[in-house]
Amino acid sequence: MNRSPDIIGSLVxxxxxxxxxxxxxxxxxxxxKLGVHCLPPGYYVYVGSARGGLNGRLKHHLKSxxxxxxxxxxxxxxxxxTQIWYAYGENRLECVWNTMVAGLxxxxxxxxxxxxSDCRCRTHLTHFSTAPxxxxxxxxxxxxxxxxxxxxxxxxx
Ligand SMILES: [Zn+2]
Numbered sequence: 001m002n003r004s005p006d007i008i009g010s011l012v013x014x015x016x017x018x019x020x021x022x023x024x025x026x027x028x029x030x031x032x033k034l035g036v037h038c039l040p041p042g043y044y045v046y047v048g049s050a051r052g053g054l055n056g057r058l059k060h061h062l063k064s065x066x067x068x069x070x071x072x073x074x075x076x077x078x079x080x081x082t083q084i085w086y087a088y089g090e091n092r093l094e095c096v097w098n099t100m101v102a103g104l105x106x107x108x109x110x111x112x113x114x115x116x117s118d119c120r121c122r123t124h125l126t127h128f129s130t131a132p133x134x135x136x137x138x139x140x141x142x143x144x145x146x147x148x149x150x151x152x153x154x155x156x157x
Contacts, residue, residue, distance in 0.1 A: 014051040015049065016047070016048070017047070020085070022080055027039040027079065034111060034114060037110075042130070044075060045101050058084060072125075081157075093147075095120075096144070104133055107127070110126065134151050
């Protein structure tokens, strides 16, 4: 498989991102102070933002050996990142993106408090039984007048 030369490293500007994480099995997950959760198989979408540059944050998410710092670290440890959606921009759009993801067909919000310690969202984690529809997400972004989102599939990172 051809890996493109450090595509993640090239994302030097700040912005908003979504990790699409997949698991074919049920997961029993200890999520920091949020306790133990049993998660169904399928796809999870976590939304975050990084001001200093998406590359540093995304590299953290993709690294296998690390201290578990964010809630998402606990999930990624047991499942695999299959897609990254991102958009550049100074504005912190993670909560707007999270709302849009939660409104996609097949979405179920899960684990109250996940990734949402410093905002008013119920959670920043959404479950889908089948792959979340990026096309719909892109359309919604356009309708909402947000920066155009890009998608990286795991073959690329
Ligand atoms: Zn939020």
